[in-house]
Every structure is written in structure tokens, then in C-alpha cells.
Amino acid sequence: MQTTAVIIGAGHAGLAMSRRLTERSIDHVVLERGELANSWRTERWPTLRLLTPNWQTRLPDLRYEGREPDGFMAVTEVIDFITEYAGIVDAPVRTGTTVHSVRAGGAGFEVQTEHELWRARSVVLATGACNRAAIPAVAGGVPSTVAQVTPMTYRGADELPEGGVLVVGASATGCQLAEEIRQSGRPVTISVGEHVRMPRTYRGRDIFWWMDRAGILDERHDEVDDLTRARHVPSPQLVGTPERSTLDLNRLRAEGVRIVGRLGRVVDGVAQLSGSLANVCALADLKMNRLLTRLDEWATATGVDVDVERAERRDPTLVDRRPALHLDLRGGEIRTILWATGYRPDYSWLDIPVLDRSGHVRHEGGVVTDAPGLYLLGTPFLRRRSSTFIHGAGADTDELGTHLRDFLGGATSTRSCVR
Numbered sequence: 001m002q003t004t005a006v007i008i009g010a011g012h013a014g015l016a017m018s019r020r021l022t023e024r025s026i027d028h029v030v031l032e033r034g035e036l037a038n039s040w041r042t043e044r045w046p047t048l049r050l051l052t053p054n055w056q057t058r059l060p061d062l063r064y065e066g067r068e069p070d071g072f073m074a075v076t077e078v079i080d081f082i083t084e085y086a087g088i089v090d091a092p093v094r095t096g097t098t099v100h101s102v103r104a105g106g107a108g109f110e111v112q113t114e115h116e117l118w119r120a121r122s123v124v125l126a127t128g129a130c131n132r133a134a135i136p137a138v139a140g141g142v143p144s145t146v147a148q149v150t151p152m153t154y155r156g157a158d159e160l161p162e163g164g165v166l167v168v169g170a171s172a173t174g175c176q177l178a179e180e181i182r183q184s185g186r187p188v189t190i191s192v193g194e195h196v197r198m199p200r201t202y203r204g205r206d207i208f209w210w211m212d213r214a215g216i217l218d219e220r221h222d223e224v225d226d227l228t229r230a231r232h233v234p235s236p237q238l239v240g241t242p243e244r245s246t247l248d249l250n251r252l253r254a255e256g257v258r259i260v261g262r263l264g265r266v267v268d269g270v271a272q273l274s275g276s277l278a279n280v281c282a283l284a285d286l287k288m289n290r291l292l293t294r295l296d297e298w299a300t301a302t303g304v305d306v307d308v309e310r311a312e313r314r315d316p317t318l319v320d321r322r323p324a325l326h327l328d329l330r331g332g333e334i335r336t337i338l339w340a341t342g343y344r345p346d347y348s349w350l351d352i353p354v355l356d357r358s359g360h361v362r363h364e365g366g367v368v369t370d371a372p373g374l375y376l377l378g379t380p381f382l383r384r385r386s387s388t389f390i391h392g393a394g395a396d397t398d399e400l401g402t403h404l405r406d407f408l409g410g411a412t413s414t415r416s417c418v419r
Helices: 012-023 038-042 075-088 137-141 172-183 207-213 227-231 249-254 277-302 392-408
Strands: 005-008 028-031 099-105 108-113 117-120 122-125 147-149 164-168 188-191 258-260 263-267 270-273 326-328 334-339 374-376
Touching: 005 012, 005 108, 005 117, 012 028, 012 075, 012 392, 028 117, 038 075, 108 122, 122 392, 137 263, 164 172, 172 188, 172 249, 172 334, 207 277, 249 258, 374 392
Parallel strands: 005 028, 005 122, 122 374, 147 334, 164 188, 164 334, 188 258
Antiparallel strands: 099 108, 108 117, 263 270, 270 326
């Protein structure tokens, strides 16, 4: 099978890229291993909601226009949104098509699926950065009597074994699930490493309103001092709820969640914890306040001060003076460990030498410079800070679509070979 471009992945980023290629009359196909929005259907827990408010949920030719602009989409609503979008842009999607390999070949690339071989001058990798749960090696020392789950396999507190739960990781996912499991009545301990503390609302407006208006989300990949660092910053401690409430360690503590330091290793069934919890939390508080000060300064400079509430600061994170340094995983107090330690991409099918030591694609703003004609989409801070979120795909795909068109040099067609 021959086409000009192959897009791998039919999530929001892949579909937005399809729209951009159609705008530029570039012949293409979208290959999806499962259904539309497959990761949302199969790899998310049922109670998850987006961290971004509904008014910010938009893609080229479609935006949220419901009755709750300040609400947060549930999983089923995200699936419906992406499915609707695929129909609106008439994307040439082939679902149930697993890609087994992508390799250089001929005048471009060869994409092998279980059904057929595609040849294309360009390939767009839109499979995202959350294909596998990043479980640390220390998990190998956990006693067999303790169940181990990840956010990709977690489906609800009721499905966990009876007894206590240790949540490892205190970013958005870890905090959300720690609270949910605690509300089920189970004892919960959360192991805290580096994290980003952030209020849900500030001075009467959602924190994303501030970052959007102040231009923080528009900061580009070539405008930051340490791009590698920026691409690996943990997700902020946020939760999307109708009440627009703030979720942080102080709230978890008030709800009865035990706060301990970062999990270092497990020796003979005993988890060894870092004693630097207070310092880690103090650093997160410091960075949060720096962000709020930056927003205050922007509000003053632009005259927004008159339209929002007075500046405020949240209480410092409370930690025990002598936090626990060990947790005995053999005694039965903890029956489950939930590894909320992030995700990593899966490019095991990519037979082109463009991966770094950690398994990420080397690229410059989504352009894979080591393989002309190969592009990347849907990863954190791809081209700008907003790349992490659904609405960020709009600007990213517009720029990459133009780059791809220029790379092809006008060798395009208005016809899609799979229609």
C-alpha cells in the first residue's frame, strides 16, 4: 500500500494531525491498534477527569460548547469528544491495526502491520508518552504477599485487596488515587518524592486561566534554559472536580492519609524511605509561591488586578518532624502498592535509530532530525508547554503540518488512498 504520510495513533494528537494534512491536501492514513481514543478506553481508571477545564478542551474545528465551561471532562466525555472529532474531520482511520515495525525503506519509510505493508515518504508518531507504566526496579524486592498495581490497571478501590495501600508517587495521579482509596475506608500511605504543588484556583480564577492568559503555556521549547528538565517535570498536584477544590498533601493529611518520604529501596521486605521529606515539600512550596508571584506581577502589569480577588498564599506543607524511615511490608499492614511513578513511551516497533538511552525519541520540537520525514506528536513540551494538554495539539500540528508539507516539496494529493 502506498500513501504520502502515515500517522500512527488515533488519539487527539493523531486526529488533529490528520486534519492538518487534509488542509494541506496531503494524502495520508491513520493507523490505530485499537479503537478511537483507545488509551482512554482501556488504560484509564473510571473516575479520572481531565486536569484542564472544559473551556480549554479544543482541537482544530471542534471545541467544548457545553453548559459547564468551568467543569472537567470525565473519561467517557473525553472518549465522546475524540470520537466526535474523528467524524468531523473525516479522518482516514484504520482501527484494529497494530504496527509491528517502522523502518527506513525506498524513498521514505515502510510501516508493517499484521495485515499489510505501507510505504510512505513521511511518518508521524502520535502514540503518546504514556504507553507503559514506569515501575521502578525497587518493585522487585516487594514481598509476594503484597499486590502491585499501576494507574493503568487500577479500576477502583473495591477491586484492591482488603487492607492498607501504599501509593508511591505524589503527582496528580498519586494524589488523586490516594484520596479516592482513602475515601473507600482503607488506610493509605503516600510516598512523596519531587512534586509540583499548585492551587486549583487562584484569586478566584482557575490556575489554567492564569497560565493561559499570562502566556506561560505558550512558552516554546527553544525559549527555556533546560528543555530536558522541563520535559520531565512531574504533573502538578491537581484534580478536576465540580467544586474546583485544591488537592495537596495538606488535604490528604487532613483526610487521614499518612505522608512519608520517597521510597529508596526494599531490603528483606522492608521499604527504606528518604528522610528529606521536609526539604522536598519546602522546595515544592517555594516553587509554587514563585509561580504565584509571577502571576501577581503579570496581573499588575496588565491591569488584571482590578478584575480578580486579592493575592493570597496557601499554608506551608505540614510534615512530621520525624517522618518514618522504614515500612515493614511483611507484617500485613500494607496489602497493596500502587505505583504512581509515571509513564514511559513504547517504541519497541520503531526500527530506526532515533531513541536516546531512556527510550525517548530524539527530536527538535517534534521534528526527528536524525530521520528526515519522521515526526513526533503528543509528548510533554513537544513544542511548547501546552503540548502536554489536549488543546496544545492545535498549534503543534499546525506547525508540524507546514514543516511536513515543505519537506515533501509539493508532492501531495487531495485523494486519500484508503477512502
